[in-house]
Amino acid sequence: MKESVIIPMITRAQVCRELRRLRPSKAAGPDEVSPRLLKVCVLELGDLLQRIVILSLEQGRVLRLWKTSCIIPVLKKPRPGELNDYKPIALTSHIIKTMEWGQRGCENYICGFFQCLQHHPASAPQRETERDRSGLTPGGVDYLTGRPQYVQLRDCRSDTVKFADDTAIVGCIKNGQEEEYRKLIRDFVSWCDSNHLHLNTTKTKEMVVDFVAM
Structure with missing residues (x-):
């Protein structure tokens, strides 16, 4: 609707x-x-x-x-x-x-x-x-x-x-449950493959921010 x-x-x-x-x-x-x-x-x-x-x-x-x-x-x-x-x-x-x-x-x-x-x-x-x-x-x-x-x-x-x-994916992981975040990454990679976009993995980085430690 x-x-x-x-x-x-x-x-x-x-x-x-x-x-x-x-x-x-x-x-x-x-x-x-x-x-x-x-x-x-x-x-x-x-x-x-x-x-x-x-x-x-x-x-x-x-x-x-x-x-x-x-x-x-x-x-x-x-x-x-x-x-x-x-x-x-x-x-x-x-x-x-x-x-x-x-x-x-x-x-x-x-x-x-x-x-x-x-x-x-x-x-x-x-x-x-x-x-x-x-x-x-x-x-x-x-x-x-x-x-x-x-x-x-x-x-x-x-x-x-x-x-x-400069594409960025941001996900929130709670209680160590990473599956939703990992699925988001897999879906993004699959979308890129379907749309003929080549990911430059040599320039890809993953950054983890721990709010508890902060």
Whole structure:
């Protein structure tokens, strides 16, 4: 059974404020929209981007190009000898990054999708949407799925790939019962295999925090 929730909307002033915070020296993402252009044309683009964001929230959809990432391998040492000598840098649309990382307003775009509503301003316009038993609105599900990535090295571009950096799994073990935690790990490994994601076990670490000892 779906339940009605209230999600905040985005105002033109919030969009313009976040666009002005962009760093013009950053490289453009796959949409080829440079942050310099967004910052210079903030007054002309404010209304348009506000309408796009509102439609995205209302329809529960995120533009595919906004979710696309271009992975650029950057050398970590002068003479590389293996893949680990490169650091992957992900370039994504500065428009979606503005909506994701806005500190005082446009964060409501993602908060609305994920039901993190406790931080939105009380005065922000709100509308109702639906969410399922997973706790995510349709937009939240859409935001997490269908995120294509490709690797670009000079003029060479790879096929679509999947990549995730700095993945963390946190589990609570009580009374020495580890089975639930171990099952979580097994399910994650199985999911990665099913989705053609290769885990780098050489960089995988397990950290145990003992609250009793603390």
